[in-house]
Amino acid sequence: MILRRSLGLVLAVIFAAGTARSESIGDAEAGAEVFEQCSGCHQIGQGARDAIGPHLNGIFGRGAGAHEGYAYSASMRRAGVDGLVWDLTRLDAYIANPRALVSKTRMSFGGVKDPQERADLLAHLRRFSDNPSNIPEAAPTARGTDHSVAPEILALQGDPEYGEYLGSECVSCHQADGSASGIPSITQWPEDDFVVAMHAYKAKLRTHPLMQMMAGRLSNEEIAALAAYFGALE
């Protein structure tokens, strides 16, 4: 509990100052390691682009759901309209328990419970918001690629109508409205990320036995069809 109190104190100080530097939040180097559990979906650093989640350059001070070009959940967009802005306190609360702050977020993540880990992670993120014109090169771990898929497989154009039928199996567990509780959201992923993930299950490089079984019987065309359907599902 000492940790929690010290973080609270740090937060209070930062709030008073308003322009905290990353070093006053936590250990950014340790935070870079914590970020590895985020990097499957979020990119950060030079050249970061939106992937399964939005890129996180300049996240401090950004309005919730406000980054153009990324398809946020309705719940996140509503939070932004209601005035949620990502400052240190709000980010800390969101990372601690995402659904407590934004109930139907598509971010399939249980949260970081340890206040010190969160402080370190936030210090890491803060570095990429300090000065957008001077964002450092991302660490090699910043981009999540767990499997390589042949370009001709990635290039397949999926049949969304077939994907809708095949996807009716997926939505027995993964909710069609994109909300996630205990089971990840699979809507509005970039098609390439979806295809890579499914092939990683099929090749048994990702470990979940149920998903290995589901992906195991899907053809390349069927995976492309699912990616096309869920990628566009509002």
Next chain:
Amino acid sequence: MTLNRRTFMGAGVAAAAALSAPAVLADGHGKPRVVVIGGGAGGATVARYIAKDSKGAIDVTLIEPSRSYFTCFFSNLYIAGFTELEDIAHTYGTLAAKYGINVVHDWAVDVDRAGKSVTLAGGAQLGYDKLILSPGIDFVEDAVPGWSVAAQNAMPHAYKAGSQSELLKAQVMAMPEGGTFALVAPPNPYRCPPGPYERVSMVAHVLKQINPTAKILVIDPKDKFSKQGLFEDGWQSHYTGMIERIGPDFGGTNVSVNPEEMTVDIDGMVEKVDVCNVIPAQKAGRIAGIAGVTDGNWVPVNAADLSSKVDPDVHVLGDAAAQGDMPKSGFAANSQAKVCAMAVRGALTGSRVFPAKFTNTCWSLIDTDDGVKVGATYEATSEKIAKVDGFISQTGEDAATRKATYEESIGWYAGITADMFG
């Protein structure tokens, strides 16, 4: 063929003709009509998918007597206090309001397959082009001598969720100190193969806290049961010495009960018990027999579209169907419903028909944060729904894996109930 304007137009006319042709199936009464009997995992799902995907081109009527439907899945968790009864209750308002389904709360009492109509207890007659039965289970009479539906208050089955679940829970809570809870398990095949053993686990969870010297007696006509290694391992570690199972070797096949005396006779040995949960042998819900599509206790169906072997315009989903390798589970009924919906739409409106694919996964809870699962994929062959691949949780998994499996089951509950009820 070179595509020019003329041939393109011609093809268009031909396509339009092909599309309108299935309307003939509607027998000159306008839109094709689908009547679904039973609003559970099979019936609610098939009604929703046909209505949603046909976008108003098919009239869908759903007949379900209950205004409030309690899912059987998670009803064992209610008995243990992991969920509330209202959390497993669902209504049909969204299916009516958002999907335009004609929801009728009544009993179907007759089916005229020659005249293609269904009669309701209230007297109404509904014509259909396709009839889909998803009636769940009824109990085989005299399966457990001494027990009948008339005795279900003294000895609840709690195998259709709702008031029976409440009753069983109340009886467990009121057991005398050191008392005996007996569960009479059903023979195969029956609804939810791991269900009786999850029930035992959840009752043990309650008793361990409020009545730790109580005993649980499981009387089982089967040699082995679903997830047996996982359950027995969990019982050993969580509920040491509390649960005794009497299998067929020791008289598990020769059981009768006396609800007035609260006794169970196991192969001549009479036991006085405090709570007796009788889960009798099962058969397809009654309307299937009335419709004349059963063979023995269940309804043989074709795997590709779940149509009855004796009537191509009657489809049967879920527990009532004898389809092959899938277990009788809510997940299986929901999976079959989506294949059936696609096939029925194809037949009635000419929409695209894809290969049938089925899945099942059954999660069970053994104790707090100790979840296990079993699952498989299936395909349609000319003979049956045939298993393709499968997996099961392992004994000795770490606590984090078991907790994640339990949390996954909560996610699944939210997913499948949204898929059923909109």
